[in-house]
Amino acid sequence: xxxxxxxxxxxxxxxxxxxxxxxxxxxxxxxxxxxxxxxxxxxxxxxxxxxxxxxxxxxxxxxxxxxxxxxxxxxxxxxxxxxxxxxxxxxxxxxxxxxxxxxxxxxxxxxxxxxxxxxxxxxxxxxxxxxxxxxxxxxxxxxxxxxxxxxxxxxxxxxxxxxx
Amino acid sequence: xxxxxxxxxxxxxxxxxxxxxxxxxxxxxxxxxxxxxxxxxxxxxxxxxxxxxxxxxxxxxxxxxxxxxxxxxxxxxxxxxxxxxxxxxxxxxxxxxxxxxxxxxxxxxxxxxxxxxxxxxxxxxxxxxxxxxxxxxxxxxxxxxxxxxxxxxxxxxxxxxxxxxxxxx
Numbered sequence: 001x002x003x004x005x006x007x008x009x010x011x012x013x014x015x016x017x018x019x020x021x022x023x024x025x026x027x028x029x030x031x032x033x034x035x036x037x038x039x040x041x042x043x044x045x046x047x048x049x050x051x052x053x054x055x056x057x058x059x060x061x062x063x064x065x066x067x068x069x070x071x072x073x074x075x076x077x078x079x080x081x082x083x084x085x086x087x088x089x090x091x092x093x094x095x096x097x098x099x100x101x102x103x104x105x106x107x108x109x110x111x112x113x114x115x116x117x118x119x120x121x122x123x124x125x126x127x128x129x130x131x132x133x134x135x136x137x138x139x140x141x142x143x144x145x146x147x148x149x150x151x152x153x154x155x156x157x158x159x160x161x162x163x164x
Numbered sequence: 165x166x167x168x169x170x171x172x173x174x175x176x177x178x179x180x181x182x183x184x185x186x187x188x189x190x191x192x193x194x195x196x197x198x199x200x201x202x203x204x205x206x207x208x209x210x211x212x213x214x215x216x217x218x219x220x221x222x223x224x225x226x227x228x229x230x231x232x233x234x235x236x237x238x239x240x241x242x243x244x245x246x247x248x249x250x251x252x253x254x255x256x257x258x259x260x261x262x263x264x265x266x267x268x269x270x271x272x273x274x275x276x277x278x279x280x281x282x283x284x285x286x287x288x289x290x291x292x293x294x295x296x297x298x299x300x301x302x303x304x305x306x307x308x309x310x311x312x313x314x315x316x317x318x319x320x321x322x323x324x325x326x327x328x329x330x331x332x333x
Contacts, residue, residue, distance in 0.1 A: 014321060020292055041324045048270035049289045057182035059196050061203045106230035 003036050010042070038081075165210045173213070174203060177220045186287045188231035190275065192256055193230050198234065202227050224301045235279070252294045266327070273323045280317035288313055 009026050012018045018026070029035070030046035073120060165173075181202055186195035190281060206213065216222045223249045274282060280302075287298045 014314060014317050016310040016317065018296055023289070030276040041197045041327075042321070045270050045320060045324060048267045051267065052183060052271075055183055055186070057196070057199050061198065061200050061207075098195070119173045 004040070006036075010039070165213065170207060170210055174206065174223075177202065177223060181223055182222075183290065184224060184227050184283065184286055185231050187274070187282055187290075188228075188279065189234060194234070198231055200228065202230060218300070221297060221301050225303070226289070228302065232279065269327060270320065270324070273320050277316055277319060282313050284309055284313045285316045285320075289317075292331060312315075 006026065006029050009018060009022055013023065013026060018074050027050060030039075030043050031050065035043055099110065102110070169313065182195055182199040185202075186192060189195050189198060195322040200221065206219075206223060208255065213219055274285060284298060285303065287293045287301065288295075293301070295306045295309055298304075298309050304311065
């Protein structure tokens with residue numbers, strides 16, 4: 001009965017009229033151990049089909065091209081930023097440079113500040129010259145000290161004479 | 165679409181792509197290269213992937229076309245080294261080898277089929293797609309698929325019967 005059914009299915013199978021379910025039935029039959037002797041030659045075919053189905057693709061696929069492209073663009077952007085950093089200050093560097101470029105009131109203020117600072121520095125110079133006078137005084141002291149050391153030497157010798 | 169999404173989309177059918185490529189290109193290395201190429205192509209076009217209604221069928225069509233192109237181009241000249249000229253005295257092992265041999269024999273029979281029939285047997289008997297899907301993948305109508313499949317199956321059966329009965333190889 002089963003065999004009859006299988007033979008019918010095989011006939012249909014060879015005419016490519018079987019459904020997927022019927023083909024699964026055939027496969028199951030030929031994978032079992034009790035295959036009718038006159039159908040034995042179909043066995044390797046169905047075995048081969050189920051074996052081939054097991055084969056797998058094991059290699060890794062490098063899915064990186066998109067990301068490396070992004071990195072390339074980042075370096076381009078960095079270079080662009082650097083270039084902008086150098087070029088932009090030069091282009092926009094049209095600010096006033098000499099005194100004549102400034103408006104009159106600013107010039108006025110500048111001159112006043114300059115005069116005030118000059119006065120300050122004058123006073124400082126006065127201060128330093130009076131300090132120079134102190135320097136002179138300290139020099140005189142040093143000279144005095146030198147002379148005093150002569151006196152101590154003299155007193156030492158008199159002390160020796162007195163001891164003797 | 166992120167890499168993880170892509171991988172989970174491609175995962176279910178990447179082995180099928182590989183097996184179809186191997187069926188057509190025979191050598192394992194060639195098939196691996198082809199599969200990688202197909203997956204990279206999909207990855208590059210991942211923005212458009214959502215537009216395809218059946219990514220798997222689309223990929224199989226791509227694989228078929230890619231492999232047929234490879235076969236046409238001269239650089240794809242496969243050499244396969246098979247050594248079967250050894251003898252073994254162990255009887256049970258001998259039987260095992262025979263069984264494995266006859267299974268290998270099926271793959272050799274399939275290698276001799278015309279490309280179209282190879283693809284159809286691969287898609288139907290190994291990957292178990294239904295006729296509508298195969299017709300879509302191969303851009304053929306269902307009747308043509310059935311006719312080709314029937315021819316291929318009959319050829320395989322004939323050659324297997326011959327080997328089985330007379331031991332002709």
